[in-house]
Amino acid sequence: MNRRRAIAVLALLGALDAAYLLLGKLGYVGSLECSISRGCDVVNASSYSQFLGIPVAGIGLAGYVALLVAAIAGLQPRWLSDKRPDLVLTLLAGIAVVFTVYLTYAEVVILGAICQWCVVSQIIILVIFVLSAMGLRRSRA
Amino acid sequence: MASSQSKFYGALALILIVGAALIGYVAVSSRNQTSFDSEAWTAVPEGPLVSEDVGVSIGSADAPIVIEEYADYLCPYCGMVATLTVPQIIEEYVETGKARFVFFEFPVSQAENALLGAEAARCAGEQGAFWPLNRVLMGRMSEWGQRRDPRGLFRQYADGLGLDGDAVIDCVDSQKYRETVMSSQMRARQLGLTATPTFIINGRRAASAMGFDQMSALIEEELAKQ
Numbered sequence: 384m385n386r387r388r389a390i391a392v393l394a395l396l397g398a399l400d401a402a403y404l405l406l407g408k409l410g411y412v413g414s415l416e417c418s419i420s421r422g423c424d425v426v427n428a429s430s431y432s433q434f435l436g437i438p439v440a441g442i443g444l445a446g447y448v449a450l451l452v453a454a455i456a457g458l459q460p461r462w463l464s465d466k467r468p469d470l471v472l473t474l475l476a477g478i479a480v481v482f483t484v485y486l487t488y489a490e491v492v493i494l495g496a497i498c499q500w501c502v503v504s505q506i507i508i509l510v511i512f513v514l515s516a517m518g519l520r521r522s523r524a
Numbered sequence: 525m526a527s528s529q530s531k532f533y534g535a536l537a538l539i540l541i542v543g544a545a546l547i548g549y550v551a552v553s554s555r556n557q558t559s560f561d562s563e564a565w566t567a568v569p570e571g572p573l574v575s576e577d578v579g580v581s582i583g584s585a586d587a588p589i590v591i592e593e594y595a596d597y598l599c600p601y602c603g604m605v606a607t608l609t610v611p612q613i614i615e616e617y618v619e620t621g622k623a624r625f626v627f628f629e630f631p632v633s634q635a636e637n638a639l640l641g642a643e644a645a646r647c648a649g650e651q652g653a654f655w656p657l658n659r660v661l662m663g664r665m666s667e668w669g670q671r672r673d674p675r676g677l678f679r680q681y682a683d684g685l686g687l688d689g690d691a692v693i694d695c696v697d698s699q700k701y702r703e704t705v706m707s708s709q710m711r712a713r714q715l716g717l718t719a720t721p722t723f724i725i726n727g728r729r730a731a732s733a734m735g736f737d738q739m740s741a742l743i744e745e746e747l748a749k750q
Binding site: 391411416 | 532535539544547551600604632633722733734
């Protein structure tokens, strides 16, 4: 239960992080300039900040909300000892990790810029994936 | 158990409210206001200031207003002003003799491609086409900026402008303008600049991207003093 709670908290933090990046992408946060200290300007304005025409921060936000819902559902009494929430969480987080690897590659190798808020999201999703996978293994055992 | 669950949901709600409030605060406080901020600006005196001659100038030497732009070829906001604002400023103020416009490279992105783009425009200058290639590079940064090697596209753009594209590429490869571009960046750093695009209009700094109306208002402010 504590693991699913931890995932819910992390997913909420990830959703807030993604919401901040999405607002930046849409021009509601931040000024119209590129500064030495903020790689997010370069990353968030590049073509890699969109996937199939959708801002990746928006995809991230949707993903984190889905993880949050799955984690909270897994905390309901009837799902507590069920392994399906762990399966859903691992699957969602796994897809997100693959997507994150692609974005990190674009960020570091192609753009040569680091966005600290993207790094926060990368760490959060990795931890969520590890926690979900641990839960899946435990429920299988 | 039920109480522990409610405490947990309470904690989640608290995180959501605090997080949303923080984002809201940042959104409100970062509302962009374009104006001169010379009061907050102090130059960083590290050795003698790199001469203005390192920039690429257009307009009459006697013009009462000098507009300096510090830009990064990979900064999307620089691309925005290069295509939407600067051409009209040049038409309305530079070509009429009211202002002189000087462009300085300030590659804040620290990316190699930003330097290559800067060099390509300087190289096009040898064929009298700095400004046309500058505008193309700024307008199409999303196309060439992310290429592993953007030189092929530089050649295409130069050829498209009726230039000798191979000569531009040979010039880029020779890195003959690398030192000039780095000096331009040094000047920006000496002036204490940290972001692009930054405009300095008759010695007064105005940071961030702006439209023609905003920049025109700042220029008129300076013209009124003449």
